[in-house]
Amino acid sequence: MEQNSTCSLELDNIDELIQKNMGFIIKTVSGVTNRYVSLENDETLSVALLAFAEAAKRYESDRGNFFAFAKLVMESRLKTYLSKESKNNSESLEDMLSKEGDLYAKNVGLIWEDKHDKSNYNILQDEIETLNRELLNYGITFEELSESSPKHIDTRKNCVELAGKISKDDYMIEVIERKKKLPIKETSLRYNVTEKFLKRNKSFILTVVIIYHNNLGALSRWIKQAVIR
Numbered sequence: 477m478e479q480n481s482t483c484s485l486e487l488d489n490i491d492e493l494i495q496k497n498m499g500f501i502i503k504t505v506s507g508v509t510n511r512y513v514s515l516e517n518d519e520t521l522s523v524a525l526l527a528f529a530e531a532a533k534r535y536e537s538d539r540g541n542f543f544a545f546a547k548l549v550m551e552s553r554l555k556t557y558l559s560k561e562s563k564n565n566s567e568s569l570e571d572m573l574s575k576e577g578d579l580y581a582k583n584v585g586l587i588w589e590d591k592h593d594k595s596n597y598n599i600l601q602d603e604i605e606t607l608n609r610e611l612l613n614y615g616i617t618f619e620e621l622s623e624s625s626p627k628h629i630d631t632r633k634n635c636v637e638l639a640g641k642i643s644k645d646d647y648m649i650e651v652i653e654r655k656k657k658l659p660i661k662e663t664s665l666r667y668n669v670t671e672k673f674l675k676r677n678k679s680f681i682l683t684v685v686i687i688y689h690n691n692l693g694a695l696s697r698w699i700k701q702a703v704i705r
Contacts, residue, residue, distance in 0.1 A: 490529050497543075501528055504547050508554045512672070519561075520554060527553035561628070603692040610686045614656050616679050625680040635677050636699060638667060639684035649689055658682045 494501065505513045505524045513521055530553075531546035539545045611617065626632050642648045648666070651659055658678045664671045674681070687695045 490532050493532060494525060494528060497528070500543065500546075501525065501550070504550045505554065508551055509558070520557065523553055523557045524550045600694045600698075603695050606690065607683070607687060607692060607695065610690065611683060614682060614686075616683065621679055621683060624677075625683075626677050631677065632680070634673075635681045636684050638669060639681050640688060641667060642681070643685045643688035649685075652682070652685065658685075 501524050502513050502515075502521065505518075505520050509520055515521065527550040528546055531542075531549040534549070535542050535545055608618070626635060642652075642663070645666075648659075648663070651662065658674065658681060660671050660674045660678065663669070663674055684699065686692075687699065
């Protein structure tokens with residue numbers, strides 16, 4: 477990669493320029509998102525590619541080093557995109573469960589038609605307490621969930637779908653209860669999902685498995701209505 481302030485850009489061949497500098501683009505995305513960047517179905521990479529092409533079209537030699545300029549453009553577009561995504565995505569399971577007081581009543585409103593029904597409010601609180609006790613047996617806290625659970629709705633949907641299958645699999649439930657963790661390799665082979673996906677979302681998946689397996693009805697309905705809507 478030749479990085480100099482007088483870089484001559486062939487605007488008719490931006491695709492080739494992108495291919496030659498894909499490593500630089502991915503590194504920039506990873507630096508902003510602080511995570512692994514997939515070459516397939518990764519919206520942040522798409523945003524960065526468009527921003528890189530934009531930088532190539534806007535670049536003039538008096539702007540200094542092209543790659544420094546392109547990095548600034550990509551970082552700006554990525555931060556704008558991530559900010560919008562954060563506002564658009566519904567609040568995740570771990571965030572809502574980790575809050576107390578009046579938000580519990582709000583959560584009930586997502587499940588029950590009558591959020592003023594005290595008995596239903598108490599049911600949800602009881603289930604949250606049950607879930608918390610179960611999670612502690614697996615070394616999981618709501619605080620950990622807040623940091624590690626998926627924020628993108630499509631990822632959450634995939635996790636919930638997988639958790640539903642696991643919760644009905646007697647063999648997997650026996651293994652999980654015995655090992656007190658989600659068996660990554662075995663789950664990967666049994667359900668044809670990547671180990672990387674499982675390692676990244678294991679706490680969230682295990683939490684939903686616990687909710688389904690323990691027949692926590694209010695939380696199960698809440699997941700369908702609030703978490704993956």
